[in-house]
Amino acid sequence: MKDNDKKEHLGTDSSGGSESSKPKSGELRESELRYRRLFEAAQDGILILDAETGTISDANPFIIDLLGFSHEQLAGKRLWEIGAFRDIFASQEKFKELQSLGYVRYEGLPLIAADGRKLFVEFVSNVYEVEGAKVIQCNIRDNTARREAELEKDRLNEKIIEKNEEIESFLYVTTHDLRTPLVNIQGFSRNLAKDLKKLYTLLSKADLPEGIKERVRTLLTDDLPESMGFITGGVLKMNMMIGALLKIARLGRIAPTSASVDMDAVLKDVLGTFAYQLEKIGGVVNILDLPRCSSDTEVVSQVFALLIDNAIKYRKKGRRLEITIEGKVTEDGLVRYMVSDNGLGIEDAELEKIWQVFYSGHTADPGVEHGEGIGLTIAKRMVERNGGRIRVESKEGVGTKFIIDLPARK
């Protein structure tokens, strides 16, 4: 209570001493005490200034704690004489602004504490009258921790973007570089196969001893071609994989453009390319109302083409393929498109894997034709690079629904 007394004294003293000269009723004193307690216990810093001179008449314990200046160091000084506020109020411009406006608010004000700590505060001041005299109350909220968390978040975000770019470029460069040795394996195994044939022709004409001729024949017609076959097959597969990875890596190097996409026109074009296939299998595509989105037209067209292609590939034999494409504007400013089919569907356990590179579904099904296994990987990357999302819902044996959210507007 001793501390309180001192401050109470200081407070009354600096406000002109007019209150102390008058005898107080019990009620008034009680109310004053209550407000005094609020001032003392506040978890925000509070400074009371003389509105004319800018002299600090009172400071609550929180601000003393926060800045590390003692009550004596603060009281009686002008705001701009305190180290922490020196830079901000140095020109006194801001103080004049406060005097004339009667209110100022600074969202992120940097302050330096007595021990050099950098603080970040929200600073709100009001001018009001107390018994004829103008008083300024400054409320100072310590936002240092929040600010630091925000800065840290920004730093992490930047790091993620940087890392991501690094990975993109790493993927592109390594994949590209893998092609160099592969060209040699490809080309020279082609030559080897050619030379083997020539060797066979030459040796079949040559006059070799019977036992040797038979062994040479086995080598040239069975063993060597078998090895060559596996090398060629491996090279083909590897070449396809590198080609697919390059396609994915290149996506990271092209910045998508953004325009208002006329979905009816896009789907007319896309469906045109599938017309023959759809007719052959007797499939139908129902297109419902499709709102425009803001995206890269080429990207949207490729994503829909891929989803329709997948629906055709993974259709259920013996059931007429039906694809429905619909769309709506959602509450959060996105356009949601849905592409549903009545095809083979996806097993629950496989649902998350479909986005992985080189994944192919229904590999055990002999009736399904497989591609490079990169379609959905590319679709996901494309949609995400356009500021959208894509997800899937599916029931095995019933059908699959792809849900694509794209920005409605720029």
Next chain:
Amino acid sequence: MRSDSLATILIAEDNDGHSRLLQRGLKDAGAQNPVIRFRDGVEAWDFISGKSEPCLDPAKRYLLFLDIRMPNMDGIEVLRRLKADRRFRHIPVIMLTTSDDPEELRRCRELGCDKFSIKPIAVEEFAQIFGLPLGPGSEISPAAAAENKDSAPA
């Protein structure tokens, strides 16, 4: 000498294997033209621009196979310099690459390359390459040598 009447094939390729594959491909396709190989873009450009000795002979005809990725000076830069120079721009240039990067293809087309091939070049592609005109007033393509194709192994 017969080879005097044939165009000289210039190969700018840093990878030994790729260069051997190309030379073998040319041979298998029936070309008997003299070949000069450079290991990077600088060597190739020094030969073409006359900085090195021996160098390009303006009286002779040439065909250039130009790898894109090479140390010191890449193929794109050599292509740019060659097609920007009226003394050399008639020389057909076949750009060699390991991947079908559309961006690279676009750059090369823009600079005026005559053909763009992904390594290793398939046998069928050589016929197309031999059909490239070798410059103003030139009627004879290096494929003239390929006429006696029966000398090529079956």
